[in-house]
Amino acid sequence: MRSVRVIPCLDIDAGRVVKGTNFVDLTDAGDPVELAALYDLAGADEIVFLDIAASSSSRPITLDLLSRAADQVFIPLTIGGGVSRVDDARQLLRAGADKVSLNSSAISNPALISEIAQEFGSQCAVVAIDAKFNGSFYEVYTHGGRNATGLELGTWAKVAERLGAGELLVTSMDRDGTKEGFDIGALMRVAELTSIPIIASGGVGRLEHFLEGAEVPGVSGLLAASVFHFGQLSISQVKNFLISKSIVVRPVQE
Amino acid sequence: MRTKIALLDYGIGNLQSVAKALNHVGADVDVVESSIDLKYYTGIVLPGVGNFGACVNALKHFGFDELVYRGVASGIPLLGVCVGLQMLFEGSSESPETKGLGLLPGKVLRFEGQERVPQMQWNTISIREGFSKSRLFTGLEDDRWMYFVHSYFAPLGDFTSSTATYGVEYSATVEVGDLYATQFHPEKSSKEGLRLLENFVSIATVAS
Numbered sequence: 450m451r452s453v454r455v456i457p458c459l460d461i462d463a464g465r466v467v468k469g470t471n472f473v474d475l476t477d478a479g480d481p482v483e484l485a486a487l488y489d490l491a492g493a494d495e496i497v498f499l500d501i502a503a504s505s506s507s508r509p510i511t512l513d514l515l516s517r518a519a520d521q522v523f524i525p526l527t528i529g530g531g532v533s534r535v536d537d538a539r540q541l542l543r544a545g546a547d548k549v550s551l552n553s554s555a556i557s558n559p560a561l562i563s564e565i566a567q568e569f570g571s572q573c574a575v576v577a578i579d580a581k582f583n584g585s586f587y588e589v590y591t592h593g594g595r596n597a598t599g600l601e602l603g604t605w606a607k608v609a610e611r612l613g614a615g616e617l618l619v620t621s622m623d624r625d626g627t628k629e630g631f632d633i634g635a636l637m638r639v640a641e642l643t644s645i646p647i648i649a650s651g652g653v654g655r656l657e658h659f660l661e662g663a664e665v666p667g668v669s670g671l672l673a674a675s676v677f678h679f680g681q682l683s684i685s686q687v688k689n690f691l692i693s694k695s696i697v698v699r700p701v702q703e
Numbered sequence: 704m705r706t707k708i709a710l711l712d713y714g715i716g717n718l719q720s721v722a723k724a725l726n727h728v729g730a731d732v733d734v735v736e737s738s739i740d741l742k743y744y745t746g747i748v749l750p751g752v753g754n755f756g757a758c759v760n761a762l763k764h765f766g767f768d769e770l771v772y773r774g775v776a777s778g779i780p781l782l783g784v785c786v787g788l789q790m791l792f793e794g795s796s797e798s799p800e801t802k803g804l805g806l807l808p809g810k811v812l813r814f815e816g817q818e819r820v821p822q823m824q825w826n827t828i829s830i831r832e833g834f835s836k837s838r839l840f841t842g843l844e845d846d847r848w849m850y851f852v853h854s855y856f857a858p859l860g861d862f863t864s865s866t867a868t869y870g871v872e873y874s875a876t877v878e879v880g881d882l883y884a885t886q887f888h889p890e891k892s893s894k895e896g897l898r899l900l901e902n903f904v905s906i907a908t909v910a911s
Binding site for chain 2: 450452454494543545569571572616622667669699702
């Protein structure tokens, strides 16, 4: 039986939570560890931390954050941002992450996916893909949406799977921060060409959007940030709504 | 009352989560990287992630296969987690050339069918008749949600104490005497997973 995970994403910068709208205009929304623990209690199925300005100087802050999170948050933790070597993955996994998410570095060095999958198992190698419709196809972007690669979303997703990715986190740049709903076309494209779990990301603003994402075959995770951080929707509202629409989710215990 | 858990570190994967969760439920845990004198320990936790063959070979390299056999033979409660459950069987189609520990009969197989692989999601476990009084499930009702991450599954048998279904019904937990294992990750299964770990810790607590 397929169940769908509801996943709050915490964009972090220097140890604090931020959330961009279309990748700019950052607003501080709190302490990541405190938020993550709250989300665990509230019934979140997993937490994604995205270190948006990851650099070698901010790495110790991130490792400390993961270690503190792992002390008190007992659901899966994924960390993305700045993973460009196997050793980066090792440090992050050791600190307390369960999975690492690769984005730009997987494109500049696809072998990194297989190296991490071999060393730590596919289950901790998530490949995150940012894509934007360019008029003829969904094009993959890197570096927080700044660089176009010319790669087609589905093709890259398939290559990533073949290299050993255990999961794909697909973000629509057209929708991110817009609250207009997931880009279903982009998700369908990835679902058609792959057979590993997919996390849908970018664009949720209303309950119906979660349902639209969950109805795409192959989507097993629904990721959202600001709707949760700013209290517009709660995890239990989202889950109760999905349950009422016959989507299988882990219910929130009262 | 005394509890001391040996968490076996044979160089595969991240033990921090398991160690932290055990600490959280109040266990005294030693992460051990070499052979130990079992008389100081009241419980053993055998984790495992990634490839079956790589796990078994590393386990043997550290001499922990012998340790597990001795522990089981002397009735020290053992909890296997994820590949730590799979290794208890005779083998796995993931690594046909590598023998498992053979403490349980049968072979671990890959999920085939419509569902996406790996199963990376929460799923419910159904406690089997005859195991509802298992001490591992104290305080846990039937159909509880646990977090699973795996591409291979263990078969059903008399040892199956609960099942999960992902295209096929398989062993979510096993129990034979003082030998316990979970295919899911209790350390990542929020409150209910922590309860299960707490139950194991109390099983591994001895008088004196």
